Amino acid sequence: MTAQPNRLRIALVCNTAWAIYTYRRGVLRMLTERGAEVTIIAPRDRTFEPLVAMGCRCVELPVASKGTDPREDLKTLAALYREYRATSPHVVFHYTIKPNIYGSIAAWLARVPSIAVTTGLGYVFIQKSRTAMVAKRLYRFAFRFPREVWFLNRDDREAFARQDLLAHPDRARLLHGEGVDLDEYAFEPLPERESFVFILIGRLLWDKGVAEFVEAARRVGATHPNARFQLLGPVGVDNPSAISRTEVDAWERDNVIEYLGEAHDVRPHIANADCVVLPSYREGVPRTLMEASAMGRPIVATDVPGCREVVEDGVTGLLCEAKSADSLAHQLDRMLTFDARQRAEMGVQGRAKVAREFDEKAVVERYKGTIRAITGVSL
Structure with a gap:
């Protein structure tokens, strides 16, 4: 495709188009409404169609998210x-590990300005393996090329600095989450009913603490028969930490959890929940928790980077130890012992915190300022 010379050309690259559509619609709306030519480069999935409907151009990208075969990674690069080289974008934003690494190198080779957005450190910083060690070396090499490297929380930025993975530490920036649309995720009163619904929303990965959630559900459900435990999100995804549908089916047969499948729109599921749970091992700043707090839901999450950015322990929710079903079960049990007024107050405080710290409008302004600084074009 030949680029149109008079339009601002912005590309966003990720290992899933779904993540761009789900997490960055506010940025995409701003860019397309102001006449920019927006290209989404990612593996093809069901969100290509709605992205095109928004006015974006979609390009299919080969990315082996699970694999470590260098030949496959070279295909991505x-x-x-x-x-x-073909479209000469004015700025490229890279998200997730392989686009961050190989996209940053490709942009430098093509003489295109780029921004690397580390959306969470994932298995690279959770596991101690040869693959993780290689990934850190690649980060160290690739991150000498972007104009800026954005981190969603201070812990991740400090982890990169501490392990000497930033060739230019002065290019590191704190984005403090990717924001939530407060109008789209409007406050909803908690349900009034006898049953109590806990829900975990996200890709079904072991690193998200799904095993701990299931074990805690077994224990808490044994003493609180009115408690229900739901999972919402894609299963068997292209990720080293993916959970299979067979495993989910076994939990359903045991009547431990209800699997709700996937949803384009999570708001009805959040509205139906009494508490949103995320026992993740590590996050950037989890969108699920921002959305849940915006809608007035108390939260139980792990005391790890990313989650503790959103949850104020004892005020907007409860924090538990990572990788501990015991600690998670204890906090779920505590949430059940609170009265309706206490849980409602947590929801109100959560909405106020998101409005103060995670309003999507501030994130959109950051993108506009960065694009202006690199291109000289005001949006």
């Missing part, structure tokens, strides 16, 4: 290089 080569595909991005060809795309950048």
Whole structure:
């Protein structure tokens, strides 16, 4: 495709188009409404169609998220290089590990300015393995090329600095989450009923603490028969930490959890819940928790980077130890012992915190300022 010379050209690259559509619609709306030519580069999925409907151009990208075969990763790098050479974007934003690494290198080779957005450190900083060690070396090499490297929380930025993964520490920036649309995620009063619904929303990964959630559900459900435990999100995804549908089916047969499948719109599920749970091992700043707090839901989450950015322990929710079903079960049990007034107050405080700290409008302004600084074009 030949680029249109008079339009601002912005590309966003991720290992899933779903993540761009789900987490960055506010940025996409701003760019398309102001006449920018927006290209989404990611593996094809069901969100290509709604992205095109928004006015974006979608380009399919080969990314082996689970694999460590360097030949497959070189295909990703080569595909991005060809795309950048053909369309000459004014700025490229890279998200997630492989686009961050190979996209940053491809953009430098094509002489295209880029921004790397570390949306969470994931298995690279959770596991101690040869793959993780190689990934850190690649980060150290690739992150000498972007104009800026954005981190969603201070812990991640400090982890990169502490392990000497930033060739240019002065280019590190704190984005403090990617924000939530407060109008779209409007406050909803808690349900009034006998049963109590806990829900975990996200990709079904072991690293999200799904095993701990299931074990805690077994224990808490044994003493609180009115408690229900739901999982919402894609199963068997392309990730080293993916949970299979067979495992989910076994939990359902045991009547431990209800699997709700996937949803384009999570708001009805949040509105139906009494508490949103995320026992993750590590996050950037989890969108699920921002959305849940915006809608007035108390939260139980792990005391780890990302989650503790959103949850104020004892005020907007409860924090538990990571990788501990005991600690999680204890906090779920505590949530059940609170009265309706206490849980409602947590929801009100959560909405106020998101409005103060995670309003999507501030994130959109950051993108506008960065694009203006690099291109000289005001949006």
